[in-house]
Amino acid sequence: MNSWKKLYCRTFQAALKAVLPFLPYRKPKIVGSVRDIPDILIQKRCSRVLIVTDEGIRKAGLTKRLQKALSDNGIPYSIYDKTVANPTTANVNEAMEMYISGGCNAIIGFGGGSSMDCAKALGVRIARPNSSLAKMKGILKVHKRLPLLIAIPTTAGTGSETTLAAVITDAETRHKYAINDFPLIPRYAVLDPKVTVSLPPFLTAATGMDALTHAIEAYIGRSTTPGTRKDSLLAVKLIFENLDRAYTEGGDMEARRNMMKASFYAGCAFTKSYVGYVHAVAHSLGGEYNVPHGLANSILLPLVLETYGTAVHKKLARLAVETGIAAQDTPAEQAASDFIRAIHEMKKRFQIGDTIPAIREEDIPKLSHYADKEANPLYPVPVLMDAKELEQFYYMLMEK
């Protein structure tokens, strides 16, 4: 990247970092079981609730314990289960009709990132009934309190139960955009391991490595705070201690609970301190070839860390010591390379390869341009790279 663009990126990032302490970030309150939800609703005087989820989750019976808890406490509810993988404005409008006709006054987002995005966008529509979602696109356009929003994640990975963003696709134009504002952060996050036990090993691994990527990219970036560094360290440690067990022993409740915590804290870290080029490149591959997000991240993570070189040695060494991969007195360069190797080995244990065969060479300049646009100047990455420099990662992922 040329010096002028570097200066521009770093100035932009420094300005964002300077205002960080004055922004109204908050962490959702953690709840340990779906059975605790009725008490919260009663306490908040919410008389009727809309559960926003998708068909797969409902058919798998994951919402049953919640439904029973609500019925046992005499709380009426409706369920919107038509959320699609990239939730659309049509989804949100249908959910809104149910919310209004049912006389609801609280929303529960139940599922992965899509259900959560749909639930958040529904909250926005209720808070700003006279504005279309498209008008809320961008940052800080909502600035109105949403109805009570409770998030129940069913994977340990996306961290969207902690974030202020909802990504929505326009049902007609297929235009995909993000709505970012502080009121979208859910009030409560229910980290109930029982809703993740049926997640198959491959998805457990891929989503878990997505959370690992959130924690590491937030930690090595330049806009960390003592709080986000603490959250990242905790998340990385929990993932190294529990992801293998959650993968091989899906029913291990302790490992599942710890992975949910890891995903939550990694989410809190990247909400404030951002992600980096692993995510930017992974998003471009998801958009073009539908490569699953966690899968793309886990393949890219060690490659990008390696490329950052000496700029990240000290920080990766700290992560290596924290996870017991290196000793306190191991030289930073050695400890960093041990840490990167540990990620490689972890990925191998989960049967995740090193390539993404879908990549076509002729697409690389375009994909790299998307990644550059997403990351620069926003992501405070340890080493800046422009579109041309980012192309190397796509070549690394191509089958040899």
Ligand SMILES: [Zn+2]
């Ligand atoms: Zn991610």
